[in-house]
Amino acid sequence: MIPFWRRSSFGTICAALVAGVMAGCNLQPPFQTPVGPTPTLSQLAGSWGGRFDAGRAVDHCWGLEWTATQDVTNATGRLRIGGVGAGVTFNPVVGTMTATPSGSGFTLALTVPPGATSNPACSMTGTGTVSAGRSPESPETIMVGKVTLEWTAACSGFLYRTSINTHSGDFLLVKDDRAHPGC
DSSP states (O other): OOOHHHHHHHHHHHHHHHHHHHHHTTOSOSSOOOBSSOOOHHHHOEEEEEEEEEETTTTEEEEEEEEEEEOSSOEEEEEEEEEOSTTOOOOOEEEEEEEEEETTEEEEEEEEOTTSSSSTTOOEEEEEEEEEEEOTTSSOEEEEEEEEEEEOGGGBTTTBSSSOOEEEEEEEEEETOOOOOOO
């Protein structure tokens, strides 16, 4: 029989090892939840920068820049998507993004039309819901949430390296900021 002190030490070591591995795998959400009131549509107008991170499973991360104007029902504007992740390099593609108020956040619609890339058959649509407010770490206004991008098969090998065309991931935009370079 194993002495009690050896069993508890082994259990403590195993628990510490598991906790360390889980922390190293980044199982925490990559972006913190915004605090404070949700911005109004007029507060969305302006320049935003951030990223879309599809995670390590597909190893894709794209930099984002959004220039928004506001009308009565939504904020919409030019969206630039550029490669910043491991092995993802290409000239930015340009489309549009629209944010429509929904509950305590916004519903997003993203589009890259055919012909926006060097392959005229490549296009993308995306949807998601984000929370918006002040960053808990700074006075910046942020949008954070889950977004799914659906690329046509013609984009494979050009905008990403896998045959998977649907990419769900974490979305972050920061008001008055340029695209975050790291993922």
